[in-house]
Amino acid sequence: MIKQAAYGVAALGVLTSFVFGKDAWSYVRTWGHSVRQSVKQEVPVEFEVARARELVENLVPDIRNCMHVIAEQEVDVDQLTAEMVRKQTELATQKDAIQWRGSELKSGKTSFVVAGQTYSAEQIRTDLAKRFDRFKISEDTLKREQQVLDARQAALKANREELDDMLAAKTDLELQLEHLEARLKSVQ
Numbered sequence: 488m489i490k491q492a493a494y495g496v497a498a499l500g501v502l503t504s505f506v507f508g509k510d511a512w513s514y515v516r517t518w519g520h521s522v523r524q525s526v527k528q529e530v531p532v533e534f535e536v537a538r539a540r541e542l543v544e545n546l547v548p549d550i551r552n553c554m555h556v557i558a559e560q561e562v563d564v565d566q567l568t569a570e571m572v573r574k575q576t577e578l579a580t581q582k583d584a585i586q587w588r589g590s591e592l593k594s595g596k597t598s599f600v601v602a603g604q605t606y607s608a609e610q611i612r613t614d615l616a617k618r619f620d621r622f623k624i625s626e627d628t629l630k631r632e633q634q635v636l637d638a639r640q641a642a643l644k645a646n647r648e649e650l651d652d653m654l655a656a657k658t659d660l661e662l663q664l665e666h667l668e669a670r671l672k673s674v675q
């Protein structure tokens with residue numbers, strides 16, 4: 488059965504090519520367009536109105552969902568941004584402490600008084616090394632969090648664009664619906 492259908496389609500293709508030559512594809516495409524237009528003209532206007540209303544109604548939940556996602560992402564991005572600012576401030580404080588201890592060590596002193604306690608140069612060096620390690624870890628963490636923030640901002644932007652597209656589609660559908668309703672009233 489399938490084999491016969493395939494032979495039939497092949498024979499029809501060969502016959503069409505033989506009759507119309509190089510312009511066969513143009514004829515087939517024009518015929519397809521003509522059939523499509525004929526079918527569209529036969530669809531009742533009431534059906535088109537119902538279809539347009541259904542399309543608009545189907546967009547509303549998607550729009551609401553997208554708005555909800557955007558709101559959540561905006562809160563998330565704001566929180567991440569505030570956290571980044573706080574961590575950058577902490578990082579600057581750590582950097583200042585490291586620089587101060589480094590400059591103290593370079594002064595050549597053998598003992599140092601910090602917060603009312605006396606420390607040796609070796610203790611300050613050890614503390615400085617630990618602080619520097621923590622600073623590097625904090626700096627790397629901040630860079631990774633910045634990448635996360637950038638990714639979330641990009642996702643937020645993409646969702647906003649998607650929402651704009653859905654709102655534009657809804658407006659277009661509502662406009663089509665108004666035209667169809669006007670056409671329906673004129674037919675009645």
